[in-house]
Amino acid sequence: MKKWVLSGAAILNSDKTSERVYITIENGRIAYAGEKDTGIKDVIYTDGIISSGLINSHDHLIGNYWPKVGNGPYENWLPWDNDLKSSPVYQERQQIENRDLYLLAGYRNLLSGVTTVSDHIPHFVAEPFYDIIPTKAIRNYTLAHSISSFYLAWGDGIKEEYQKALEQDVPFITHISEGFDDETVANLVTLEKLGALGAHSVLIHGIAFSESDMDLIKKRGASVVWCCDSNIFMFNDTTNIKMLLDKGINVCIGTDSPMSGGLNLLYEMKFDMKYYRKKYGEELSDDTIYRMVTENPAKAFRLYDNGSIKEGNLADLIVVRDRGGSYQNSVVNAELKDIMLVVINGMPVYGNSEYASLFKGCNVNYQEVVVDGVEKVVIGDLVGLLKRINRAVGFKKEFPFMPVEY
Numbered sequence: 001m002k003k004w005v006l007s008g009a010a011i012l013n014s015d016k017t018s019e020r021v022y023i024t025i026e027n028g029r030i031a032y033a034g035e036k037d038t039g040i041k042d043v044i045y046t047d048g049i050i051s052s053g054l055i056n057s058h059d060h061l062i063g064n065y066w067p068k069v070g071n072g073p074y075e076n077w078l079p080w081d082n083d084l085k086s087s088p089v090y091q092e093r094q095q096i097e098n099r100d101l102y103l104l105a106g107y108r109n110l111l112s113g114v115t116t117v118s119d120h121i122p123h124f125v126a127e128p129f130y131d132i133i134p135t136k137a138i139r140n141y142t143l144a145h146s147i148s149s150f151y152l153a154w155g156d157g158i159k160e161e162y163q164k165a166l167e168q169d170v171p172f173i174t175h176i177s178e179g180f181d182d183e184t185v186a187n188l189v190t191l192e193k194l195g196a197l198g199a200h201s202v203l204i205h206g207i208a209f210s211e212s213d214m215d216l217i218k219k220r221g222a223s224v225v226w227c228c229d230s231n232i233f234m235f236n237d238t239t240n241i242k243m244l245l246d247k248g249i250n251v252c253i254g255t256d257s258p259m260s261g262g263l264n265l266l267y268e269m270k271f272d273m274k275y276y277r278k279k280y281g282e283e284l285s286d287d288t289i290y291r292m293v294t295e296n297p298a299k300a301f302r303l304y305d306n307g308s309i310k311e312g313n314l315a316d317l318i319v320v321r322d323r324g325g326s327y328q329n330s331v332v333n334a335e336l337k338d339i340m341l342v343v344i345n346g347m348p349v350y351g352n353s354e355y356a357s358l359f360k361g362c363n364v365n366y367q368e369v370v371v372d373g374v375e376k377v378v379i380g381d382l383v384g385l386l387k388r389i390n391r392a393v394g395f396k397k398e399f400p401f402m403p404v405e406y
């Protein structure tokens with residue numbers, strides 16, 4: 001099918017939902033999204049909720065393994081990294097080829113409805129794998145590992161990387177203020193002095209952000225990525241999320257790698273809601289969370305044709321089971337089994353087995369698997385991957401983010 005239509009109840013953007021939308025998909029993009037039936041014959045009707053695909057704003061794909069390693073709270077990221085790299089779990093992970101770690105990370109994200117993930121790693125490490133993973137990683141970015149003097153030597157230097165980001169109109173991504181030592185606490189001021197704090201800056205963590213740091217972030221138009229589970233695990237603390245939101249800063253949600261952070265983005269959203277309720281005694285609204293995994297990251301990472309359902313945008317779509325409340329509520333509370341369909345660049349890549357005919361119609365090779373007790377179809381060879389991992393480590397390795405029967 002060169003041209004097909006997905007029809008059902010949909011969240012077009014965080015301000016607009018509709019009970020019946022026809023989304024025409026052609027050449028990987030949304031050619032039409034509206035309430036009138038366009039008369040095209042290949043229509044897939046769904047009783048789920050259609051949404052723009054989810055964006056995971058922070059991950060390290062090569063580090064997608066399990067369980068978590070660490071014995072915090074730490075003062076900054078370095079002693080955690082040392083604990084990680086000297087751990088038996090890390091040794092176990094080292095038995096697996098990088099290609100398979102990337103595939104595992106791709107499937108972990110895909111199964112949770114993530115159509116785009118920000119992989120924080122130097123380009124030369126990751127580039128060989130972006131064409132083989134079943135979800136999309138953001139390819140255009142510049143980066144630093146962090147702002148401290150003990151950073152990993154990623155990129156060409158903070159000033160240079162920020163300059164490149166401006167010239168290419170791509171995000172400059174860095175860990176920042178992740179800990180409590182004097183240098184880490186001063187990270188934001190250091191970044192400003194280097195001339196690298198601006199609308200292109202995507203700031204990961206920000207645990208130590210002060211109110212004046214946040215005022216400067218707002219003034220400069222930078223974005224912040226909140227990785228709450230990872231922060232609580234490593235530092236027993238996280239950024240002042242309420243203050244960030246109250247100041248109107250563009251905030252996104254990331255899982256970080258599952259060796260420190262959330263199992264997947266669905267889990268992370270629930271963790272964040274629970275944390276917020278416990279910390280502030282009030283609810284973080286479904287709508288706020290929804291924006292943090294769709295429109296906000298599209299803005300932060302300068303993905304101008306993503307993050308909402310509108311004509312011209314990439315056809316990155318998910319369908320989730322209708323929970324009966326608001327449409328956003330169905331997305332932010334979805335479990336793995338509730339992800340009914342994932343479409344990336346207009347092609348089906350994962351979904352309930354009832355959508356197998358769509359895969360056939362689009363000439364997508366798929367495998368039948370049972371995920372979280374539900375019969376699904378998925379692009380590529382997920383079972384083969386899991387078997388290769390078992391062979392590499394010498395036993396049947398279970399991942400809670402991948403409850404696949406095989």
Ligand SMILES: [Zn+2]
Pocket residue numbers: 058059060120175204256257
């Ligand atoms: Zn990270």
